Amino acid sequence: MSRDAVTGGGCAVSFAGAVGAVAVWWQTSRTQRHLGNEFENNGQDFGAVLTELPLVFLAGAVVPAVLWGLGAWLLGRRRRPESSGASGISEFHA
Template identity: 50%
Template sequence: MEQRETAASCGGCVLSIAGATAAALTWASSARTRRHMGAGFEGEGTDYSVLLTELPLVVAAGAALPALACALLIHQMRRRRRKTARDTSRDTAQNTAEDTAEDTAQATTLGVESQLDE
């Protein structure tokens, strides 16, 4: 089980890197960003402050979304494993109680039969 969680964690890191890269590339190719970066007539409207304000937020959001999805997946995997373990232990306890009750009933029956034989 530990290997599965480790693989899911590594997968989350890879997805975060891919998400950050995809978000940055999508942001860079948008018309709004091109306009701020000097795509206007003769460089009119060039505003390089978007590199300091928008780009870090876009990259952070692109990295955070897959990381949150992966964390949710790992949480669900752990929750299912705990539930399965709890159900298994409950079934084992119930079966043990039933076996004990059957053994007691058999012992009582044997005790009554032995008393009748005397």
């Protein structure tokens, strides 16, 4: 798998995780209560939204990206053949 494909896949997984986390967070009863879904907007608290939304977005973006990167690293490490000869040239200069 090429490096561009791995990078693009990581970005796609990160984007999907961020959007999914915000969508799930938005649907919870706790969030709806803070946004004023109570009787006559009683209990409306935008401070909770301003505090939680960035954290939910970051967690939704970072966790899938880290797992994707770990999986790509493990698969790349497992597929890479061990070179028996020590030629002294790194794989980046070959």
